[in-house]
Amino acid sequence: MTPESPVVPGAKIPEVVYAADRPEYLPLPTIHRADGVVLSRCKLDWRERLRVLWTGNVYLSVSTFNTPLQPLRPSTFHWWNEPGDPYGVTDNWQVRCAGKGEKA
Secondary structure, eight states: EEEEESTTOOOOOOOOEEEETTTOOOEEEEBBBBSSSSOOOOEHHHHHHHHHHHHHOOOOHHHHHHSSOOOOOOOSSSSTTTTTTTSOOTTTOOOOSSSTTTTO
């Protein structure tokens, strides 16, 4: 499974890349919504696709560093859609950083 950019194909939304300068982690392209929701997208290779098809399981590993877990919502569809939104995202998706291209 590899992180993908653009996060939402076809939408021109500024992205923030987590861990861009941290070699111990995979860089994670994300988009941020004004209400605090952060979205990323990963693509499965053909072996992973077959494994999910066969088992129906997707595992999610989160490093909490012994702090409270934040709500997570794995999905295979655009659950953040609003009616009439052709890209599956709305105008309220905004980068919460001060500068364009700033890394989180």
